[in-house]
Amino acid sequence: MGVYRDLGRDFDEWFDWIIREAEVYDYGRYPVKGMGVWLPYGFKIRKHVVELMRSLLDSTGHEEILLPILIPDGILAKESEHVHGFEDQVYWVTHGGLAPLDVKLALRPTSETPLSYLESLWIKSYRQLPKKYYQVVSVFRYETGATRAMIRVREVSTFKEAHTLHATYEDSERQVVEAVEIYSTFFRELGIPFLVSKRPEWDKFPGAIYTIAFDTLMPDGRTLQIGTVHNLGRSFTIAFNVWVHMPDGSMDYGWQTSYGISERVVASLVSVHGDSVGLRLPFKYAPVQVVVVPIPTGPEEARREVAALCERVTEELRVGGVRVALDDREDMTPGDKFYYWERRGVPLRIEIGPREVREGSVTVVRRDNRSRVSVKLEELVRAVVDIGEEYDEAIKAEALEGFGKRITRISDLGEAERAVASGHIVEIPWCGRVSCATEMEIRVGGKALGTPLRTDEREVEGLSCPVCGDRARSLMRFSKRY
Amino acid sequence: MGVYRDLGRDFDEWFDWIIREAEVYDYGRYPVKGMGVWLPYGFKIRKHVVELMRSLLDSTGHEEILLPILIPDGILAKESEHVHGFEDQVYWVTHGGLAPLDVKLALRPTSETPLSYLESLWIKSYRQLPKKYYQVVSVFRYETGATRAMIRVREVSTFKEAHTLHATYEDSERQVVEAVEIYSTFFRELGIPFLVSKRPEWDKFPGAIYTIAFDTLMPDGRTLQIGTVHNLGRSFTIAFNVWVHMPDGSMDYGWQTSYGISERVVASLVSVHGDSVGLRLPFKYAPVQVVVVPIPTGPEEARREVAALCERVTEELRVGGVRVALDDREDMTPGDKFYYWERRGVPLRIEIGPREVREGSVTVVRRDNRSRVSVKLEELVRAVVDIGEEYDEAIKAEALEGFGKRITRISDLGEAERAVASGHIVEIPWCGRVSCATEMEIRVGGKALGTPLRTDEREVEGLSCPVCGDRARSLMRFSKRY
Numbered sequence: 001m002g003v004y005r006d007l008g009r010d011f012d013e014w015f016d017w018i019i020r021e022a023e024v025y026d027y028g029r030y031p032v033k034g035m036g037v038w039l040p041y042g043f044k045i046r047k048h049v050v051e052l053m054r055s056l057l058d059s060t061g062h063e064e065i066l067l068p069i070l071i072p073d074g075i076l077a078k079e080s081e082h083v084h085g086f087e088d089q090v091y092w093v094t095h096g097g098l099a100p101l102d103v104k105l106a107l108r109p110t111s112e113t114p115l116s117y118l119e120s121l122w123i124k125s126y127r128q129l130p131k132k133y134y135q136v137v138s139v140f141r142y143e144t145g146a147t148r149a150m151i152r153v154r155e156v157s158t159f160k161e162a163h164t165l166h167a168t169y170e171d172s173e174r175q176v177v178e179a180v181e182i183y184s185t186f187f188r189e190l191g192i193p194f195l196v197s198k199r200p201e202w203d204k205f206p207g208a209i210y211t212i213a214f215d216t217l218m219p220d221g222r223t224l225q226i227g228t229v230h231n232l233g234r235s236f237t238i239a240f241n242v243w244v245h246m247p248d249g250s251m252d253y254g255w256q257t258s259y260g261i262s263e264r265v266v267a268s269l270v271s272v273h274g275d276s277v278g279l280r281l282p283f284k285y286a287p288v289q290v291v292v293v294p295i296p297t298g299p300e301e302a303r304r305e306v307a308a309l310c311e312r313v314t315e316e317l318r319v320g321g322v323r324v325a326l327d328d329r330e331d332m333t334p335g336d337k338f339y340y341w342e343r344r345g346v347p348l349r350i351e352i353g354p355r356e357v358r359e360g361s362v363t364v365v366r367r368d369n370r371s372r373v374s375v376k377l378e379e380l381v382r383a384v385v386d387i388g389e390e391y392d393e394a395i396k397a398e399a400l401e402g403f404g405k406r407i408t409r410i411s412d413l414g415e416a417e418r419a420v421a422s423g424h425i426v427e428i429p430w431c432g433r434v435s436c437a438t439e440m441e442i443r444v445g446g447k448a449l450g451t452p453l454r455t456d457e458r459e460v461e462g463l464s465c466p467v468c469g470d471r472a473r474s475l476m477r478f479s480k481r482y
Numbered sequence: 483m484g485v486y487r488d489l490g491r492d493f494d495e496w497f498d499w500i501i502r503e504a505e506v507y508d509y510g511r512y513p514v515k516g517m518g519v520w521l522p523y524g525f526k527i528r529k530h531v532v533e534l535m536r537s538l539l540d541s542t543g544h545e546e547i548l549l550p551i552l553i554p555d556g557i558l559a560k561e562s563e564h565v566h567g568f569e570d571q572v573y574w575v576t577h578g579g580l581a582p583l584d585v586k587l588a589l590r591p592t593s594e595t596p597l598s599y600l601e602s603l604w605i606k607s608y609r610q611l612p613k614k615y616y617q618v619v620s621v622f623r624y625e626t627g628a629t630r631a632m633i634r635v636r637e638v639s640t641f642k643e644a645h646t647l648h649a650t651y652e653d654s655e656r657q658v659v660e661a662v663e664i665y666s667t668f669f670r671e672l673g674i675p676f677l678v679s680k681r682p683e684w685d686k687f688p689g690a691i692y693t694i695a696f697d698t699l700m701p702d703g704r705t706l707q708i709g710t711v712h713n714l715g716r717s718f719t720i721a722f723n724v725w726v727h728m729p730d731g732s733m734d735y736g737w738q739t740s741y742g743i744s745e746r747v748v749a750s751l752v753s754v755h756g757d758s759v760g761l762r763l764p765f766k767y768a769p770v771q772v773v774v775v776p777i778p779t780g781p782e783e784a785r786r787e788v789a790a791l792c793e794r795v796t797e798e799l800r801v802g803g804v805r806v807a808l809d810d811r812e813d814m815t816p817g818d819k820f821y822y823w824e825r826r827g828v829p830l831r832i833e834i835g836p837r838e839v840r841e842g843s844v845t846v847v848r849r850d851n852r853s854r855v856s857v858k859l860e861e862l863v864r865a866v867v868d869i870g871e872e873y874d875e876a877i878k879a880e881a882l883e884g885f886g887k888r889i890t891r892i893s894d895l896g897e898a899e900r901a902v903a904s905g906h907i908v909e910i911p912w913c914g915r916v917s918c919a920t921e922m923e924i925r926v927g928g929k930a931l932g933t934p935l936r937t938d939e940r941e942v943e944g945l946s947c948p949v950c951g952d953r954a955r956s957l958m959r960f961s962k963r964y
Contacts, residue, residue: 029603030596031554032587037600040545040615047546063522064529068637069551069589069620072513088579093589095574096624105514107551107575114512118519121511133522138551142578155550 004276008423011220015271019149022279022344024270027149034147034154041344042266044287046158049265050136052189052285053160056182062132062162067114069138070105075113079239082112085206089141091154107140112207112232112258115163116240123254125245126167130175134162150267151224151482158263165237165254167244172231172255176212179229179259180453183214186261187226191282191396192216192268193403194226195425197450197477200437205258209233215449215479216268217403221423222480223449226264232256272399279345280367280395283388289323290384291341295334295353302354310352313362313380320381342367347391348384366391368398409475413443413466416478420446425479427452429472431465437476439467446478487758490905493702497753501631504761504826506752509631516629516636523826524748526769528640531747532618534671534767535642538664544614544644549596551620552587557595561721564594567688571623573636589622594689594714594740597645598722605736607727608649612657616644632749633706633964640745647719647736649726654713654737658694661711661741662935665696668743669708673764673878674698674750675885676708677907679932679959682919687740691715697931697961698750699885703905704962705931708750711741754881761827762849762877765870771805772866773823777816777835787839795832795844795862802863824849829873830866848873850880891957895925895948898960902928907961909934911954913947919958921949928960 004014019025024042038046054064070093077083091107094100108114115133123131139159143152162179166172180196187194194214204211205228214227236242237253244254273280283289294310296303310326317324325346327337334351341349351363361374364387375383409427410416416426428440430451437448455474463472486496501507506524520528536546552575559565573589576582590596597615605613621641625634644661648654662678669676676696686693687710696709718724719735726736755762765771776792778785792808799806807828809819816833823831833845843856846869857865891909892898898908910922912933919930937956945954 026600026604029600030550031557031599032550032552035550035552037550038548040547043546043548046548064525065522066520066525066528066639068512068514068517068519068639070514070517070637075513090579091575091587092577093573094576095586097570097572097626104577105573117513118508118511122508144579155552157548157550 007219007274007276008221011218011271014219014274014276015267016149018274018278018343019270024266024279025149032154034143034152036149036153036157038157041287045269045281045285046263046266048285048287049190049269050158050160053186053261054136056186057132057134057162060132060178060182061130062134064135065133066135066137067108067111067118069108071108071111071114073104073106075117076106078113079116079207079236081235082207086110089143091140091142108137109141110139110159110258110260111135111137111161111163112236112256113240116236116242116256119165119237119254120240120242123165123242123244126247129165129167129244129254130171131165132162132175133164134160136160148482150263153263156262158266159260160262161258161260163256163258165242165256167246167254169233169255172233172257175257176229176231179257180212183227183229183259183261187214187216187265188396189282190265190269190285191392191399192226192265192272193400195223195407195449195477196453198453199228199450200434200448200476202434203448203450205230205232207232207235212453213450215425215481216272217406217423217425217479218268218271218482219274221406222482223425224264224268224482226268227259227261229259230257232258272403273395274345277339278343281345281347282395283347283392286345286347287323288325288341288344288346289388290317290325290348290350291337291346292317292324292326292350292352293334293337293341294328295351298354302357305357306352306354309357309362313350313352313377316380317384320385322381322384347388350384366394368395411463411466413440416440416444420444420479423480425449425477427475427477429460429463429465430474430476431468431470432473433465433468433470436465436467440476440478444478445480447481449477449479449481451476489701489756489758490703493700493753496701496756496758497749498631500756500760500825501752506748506761507631514636516625516634518631518635518637518639520639523769527751527763527767528745528748530767530769531672531751532640532642535668535743536618538668539614539616539644542614542660542664543612544616546617547615548617548619549590549593549600551590553590553593553596554585554587556585557599558588560595560599561689561718563717564689568592571625573622573624590619591623592621592641592740592742593617593619593643593645594718594738595722598718598724598738601647601719601736602722602724605647605724605726608729611647611649611726611736612653613647614644614657615646616642618642630964632745635745638744640748641742642744643740643742645738645740647724647738649728649736651715651737654715654739657739658711658713661739662694665709665711665741665743669696669698669747672747672751672767673874673881674708674747674754675882677705677889677931677959678935680935681710681932682916682930682958684916685930685932687712687714689714689717694935695932697907697963698754699888699905699907699961700750700753700964701756703888704964705907706746706750706964708746709741709743712739714738714740754885755877756827759821760825763827763829764877765829765874768827768829769805770807770823770826770828771870772799772807772830772832773819773828774799774806774808774832774834775816775819775823776810777833780836784836784839788834788836791839791844792834795834795859798862799866802867804863804866829870832866848876850877893945893948895922898922898926902926902960902962905962907931907959909957909959911942911945911947912956912958913950913952914955915947915950915952918947918949922958922960925949926960927962929963931959931961931963933958
């Protein structure tokens with residue numbers, strides 16, 4: 001039985017409770033506001049998520065690097081739009097030991113500026129391009145408003161930022177498509193539903209031509225931005241003199257893209273699959289995929305047989321490549337153990353008592369629906385993996401279904417307001433004027449997420465902007481946002 | 483042919499040259515002193531090294547976590563010996579955006595203080611102990627003197643720090659033994675020769691009861707500290723109120739150890755195995771273990787056959803679990819390719835020309851001694867792995883032999899001075915007095931490394947301290963040091 005019955009209503013409390021209770025992330029106790037601690041279990045979840053991202057990037061020609069954490073004032077300030085977008089939010093290192101530094105140093109808010117500086121040293125010719133770098137690092141934002149564990153933090157400690165350089169604009173556009181594909185695969189793998197939107201002009205990354213964003217929906221009905229892809233054009237290559245020898249012998253500035261995700265991925269993984277009992281992690285990416293719990297009853301010998309079978313099953317699963325834990329703690333009842341591992345989102349539980357010993361089988365219980373299946377020992381590993389895969393399909397389908405139900409196309413702004421208030425994303429026909437989108441934001445009580453990546457003209461055929469009445473050119477999405 | 487013939491004499495230049503030339507680490511060009519960039523190839527070397535360390539720690543019950551990078555002034559200052567050891571070297575964050583912060587924040591120089599603070603919240607009972615945490619992070623030291631790529635940097639970007647907590651002093655002592663074993667295994671795996679010394683009192687970690695250090699010898703005859711293990715006693719648990727419920731019902735402070743390594747491991751890996759041509763990486767940990775180079779000669783068809791066999795061999799090795807690269811660049815001669823991959827320390831090169839096609843074989847060339855072996859295609863993977871293992875044994879033995887020759891036991895201080903000047907570590911009988919060790923440091927022109935972990939009394943039987951003439955109680959080691 002969970003503490004929080006209605007995740008929609010109690011989401012904030014549920015989230016704070018489960019990340020501490022399941023030992024994911026310790027937040028609010030570290031004595032610097034907006035900075036949390038990855039606990040051992042949470043670190044393992046984070047590791048699986050990061051490794052998935054690494055494998056997607058490595059297999060598409062991205063190279064991992066590691067830049068210094070500090071950026072000198074002069075470098076950060078070189079691209080003016082960029083620095084204006086960040087200057088209120090930058091932490092500054094001003095002293096080394098007891099002495100003031102000659103040049104103040106920023107804790108990186110993101111790495112477009114130092115990397116562009118380095119690219120001006122590293123890249124000479126179109127033959128070296130495209131170049132796709134990435135790093136997984138901490139970045140810092142001095143958020144002045146309310147902070148939130150993993151969602152709005154001052155140290156983003158799981159920032160995967162990719163930066164690419166190209167000889168032509170066309171190639172940078174292809175890279176944007178690749179990035180959107182990589183992120184789509186990534187979120188699908190994790191079963192995190194998402195919408196891809198082209199952010200409105202007024203909400204793009206400082207310095208970019210345009211920004212594409214991935215949003216998911218949290219149980220409280222607010223969307224969370226979980227990934228962004230920017231076409232940076234030549235803002236930074238011009239500012240940093242990233243000149244490239246082109247095939248025709250000329251010299252020209254390169255073209256860049258960048259794209260990032262953060263620990264918000266873990267926050268959404270926790271939130272979109274979780275239930276009132278706790279986490280429900282995907283089998284494929286769970287630190288512990290299966291827990292074996294002995295149900296010892298009867299005489300001493302029967303108990304010994306149960307213990308022996310538990311160990312044998314654990315070992316077989318381990319050898320079979322399953323991440324398995326045996327919970328043989330003696331000071332806890334089986335019921336308490338069930339709850340302990342359910343809270344931690346372990347996908348499958350194997351119960352073994354005297355009956356299982358007698359029958360040469362185990363009982364496999366799924367975390368999502370508590371369905372129980374008896375599995376013969378001869379089929380153990382195969383059956384467990386199969387059930388794990390079914391479980392993954394089920395929790396993904398559940399998340400996707402809930403998400404789909406909450407996306408609504410509406411022309412009436414009154415209806416849209418009610419939908420947004422009840423936790424929906426609405427898509428409203430839009431003429432393309434900033435003033436109309438601003439008016440819509442006010443009237444629907446939500447923020448603009450942007451337009452679908454490609455608007456099929458037929459989708460808006462015959463529709464008009466509910467603010468000005470002019471012909472709609474696309475749909476604009478609105479929701480409550482984090 | 484390498485640029486630097488005598489690594490001993492030209493070591494500084496060779497090191498700077500090879501880490502840039504082999505694209506390991508870009509240093510001296512990033513516009514913050516003492517901060518470098520891990521380039522893609524270097525990042526991969528670093529990754530293999532870090533993964534080896536992780537596997538050793540994970541398999542001995544260590545849990546990976548991740549703490550914030552910033553430590554508030556008040557926390558850092560809580561253990562007084564500790565803060566005095568670091569206060570001249572700490573970078574301070576004083577501003578968020580344009581406004582000064584209420585409390586200044588240190589970029590962590592190491593994490594004993596914040597972790598002890600957290601342990602006071604996390605740990606309640608001896609039942610939770612021992613607790614072994616570790617993290618792999620950046621730490622910062624505002625070095626005021628000369629900096630050196632990977633060796634003396636202001637951002638140590640590959641700091642693996644482990645922190646353990648115990649119910650008893652005896653258990654913390656066992657942990658020190660385990661840590662020394664783990665590090666010994668680690669350096670042996672990488673073929674990095676080392677001496678383990680108990681550092682003299684005046685050179686221990688600020689706040690520790692004692693410090694044990696691992697030193698290797700660089701080609702220029704200076705020792706480099708590549709790992710340290712500290713028994714911290716209760717300095718930090720008392721300062722931070724890390725109270726633990728003990729089995730007898732009492733409450734008492736816990737006992738701690740900590741131990742760390744850094745990118746100096748990569749620096750020494752590069753240096754102890756490298757030669758005038760470039761890197762020589764261990765087969766087991768090389769990012770690229772084998773490079774396949776086509777030697778196309780003769781008519782078009784023969785060339786096509788060579789190319790086809792190269793692809794087949796590359797694929798077979800890849801499927802066989804070997805990290806292999808095929809260098810089929812058309813604008814480079816085979817000779818230039820040889821040099822390119824030798825510089826990067828790739829252990830084995832496979833050459834394939836028309837003769838190999840005819841004979842159904844490949845030619846395998848070892849990076850260390852350039853020995854050539856013809857290998858039948860049927861035996862490809864097995865033979866390559868065997869040759870790789872032989873190569874590893876050979877480079878390790880070579881490094882160990884060179885190291886062993888440079889450790890000398892000497893009683894005469896004049897001889898000791900000459901030995902230290904020529905790049906040796908000397909072991910001098912020592913009475914145990916600080917004043918005598920200080921005198922020895924001056925007279926031999928080296929720094930004290932400390933005493934062997936266990937001094938067998940027979941080893942110093944009948945020996946006397948060359949400064950005061952009293953009976954020697956142990957050996958004290960001296961060398962030029964980084």
